[in-house]
Amino acid sequence: MTSIVVFCGSSEGYQECHRETAYGLGNMLAERGYRVVYGGAKIGLMGAVADGALDKGGDVIGVIPHFLRTKEVTHEGLTELILTNTMHERKLKMHELSDGVITLPGGWGTMEEMFEMLTWGQLGLHQKPMGMLNINGYYDSLKVLADTMVSEGFLKQEIRDMLLFSDSIEELLDLMENYVAPDVPQWVTKRTT
């Protein structure tokens, strides 16, 4: 991995730990020599990740659609800002520019970006490691849902395990660096035993 896309909230959340961890993630990615790719905003956790990486001298590429590029939203201090015509183009560009994915707490937008990348991985369209930074248990309920999908026969365990979880930035990066993508069909068939 040399370039990591970060999906996260355009809000900051109520608890200070979210902003602190997002900024710390940016710091650590720059220190480990990763290029950061993200949605190009200066607001919310998005801005905190970018600032964290830039403050440590890291490269940060923002990808934002023209219609979101208002003065209030766009981070003007990035290494590079790429403008796209649509949200779909934006996601494709972030995909093309990255070889690993980290998701921090966020809302629908964050979930949509993460799940699309996850389903592309499930279909074998990429082999990127995907890590959920589980700050303060934010994604515990997603873990429970994923396990229910497995126990109810809608998701294979190997595919479930594509999504890596940790509450520690260092541990998550270690898990991602050692990740090997599964080579299994995604469809679950009825148990015969």
Ligand code: AMP
């Ligand atoms: P949110 O998690 O809702 O704060 O959104 C975080 C990121 O997702 C921001 O970069 C938003 O521009 C983006 N986003 C919001 N809604 C959507 C959507 N429907 N499809 C794709 N990305 C979105």
